[in-house]
Amino acid sequence: MIDINKTLDLIKFKFYNEWIYTSHLYDEGISEYHKTLTNRVVEMYIDPLSIPKTAAILDMGCGPGYFLDIMKERGYTNMMGITLSDTDINIARDKGHNVKGYDMSFLPQKDGFNDETIDFIFCRQALEHSPYPIFTLIEYNRVLKQGGKIYIEMPAPDQARRHEYNTNHYSVLGHHQIAALLERTGFSVKDFNDITYDITIPANVPGNDSDEDLILQEKMYCVVATKTRPLDIK
Numbered sequence: 001m002i003d004i005n006k007t008l009d010l011i012k013f014k015f016y017n018e019w020i021y022t023s024h025l026y027d028e029g030i031s032e033y034h035k036t037l038t039n040r041v042v043e044m045y046i047d048p049l050s051i052p053k054t055a056a057i058l059d060m061g062c063g064p065g066y067f068l069d070i071m072k073e074r075g076y077t078n079m080m081g082i083t084l085s086d087t088d089i090n091i092a093r094d095k096g097h098n099v100k101g102y103d104m105s106f107l108p109q110k111d112g113f114n115d116e117t118i119d120f121i122f123c124r125q126a127l128e129h130s131p132y133p134i135f136t137l138i139e140y141n142r143v144l145k146q147g148g149k150i151y152i153e154m155p156a157p158d159q160a161r162r163h164e165y166n167t168n169h170y171s172v173l174g175h176h177q178i179a180a181l182l183e184r185t186g187f188s189v190k191d192f193n194d195i196t197y198d199i200t201i202p203a204n205v206p207g208n209d210s211d212e213d214l215i216l217q218e219k220m221y222c223v224v225a226t227k228t229r230p231l232d233i234k
Contacts, residue, residue, distance in 0.1 A: 004033035028063035061126025065092030
């Protein structure tokens with residue numbers, strides 16, 4: 001016999017999830033700012049990992065594919081980008097990248113995302129978009145091989161630009177919360193650094209009502225972690 005209450009709970013989850021993404025999703029589009037910063041973090045954090053050229057790599061929340069561009073130039077051949085933005089998918093595919101329109105927290109096993117098949121996950125400026133970051137990290141633990149690595153970059157909370165009020169920022173977490181969630185979901189933190197960028201807000205745009213450009217400092221958390229244990233989830 002079907003338990004109608006359990007069925008209703010699943011339906012509610014489906015509709016809540018769809019409401020979040022259809023109401024709040026927006027395209028990243030082309031951004032020289034993010035392109036430049038992605039180059040910087042690859043040089044600082046990814047190159048030193050010496051990931052094999054044939055490694056299976058996922059770019060979660062890939063936008064128009066800056067990370068995929070950089071790694072392709074470095075000779076990597078087994079990469080996939082994940083985003084729900086149709087515009088960004090088209091931009092990245094036009095550049096020859098393999099990009100799928102999946103929810104970054106739930107990778108479909110029916111499409112080949114089996115347990116422990118991925119070597120490296122790049123998750124720059126994406127985890128804050130997850131309504132349930134612990135679910136997201138559990139999923140990343142599932143698909144990563146034992147010893148696989150993940151790079152996470154997120155804005156720090158309580159900054160001048162008030163990232164918490166960004167339309168689809170649901171989880172702007174502090175240093176200790178990020179570290180605790182990673183530990184809880186089977187990861188060991190290798191590096192956890194703060195880096196600060198200067199960002200220019202043009203005159204007379206939302207967030208800057210003055211007639212002059214506004215220069216703000218943005219603090220980001222940059223984390224490299226290793227999967228050290230699987231999770232016993234039945």
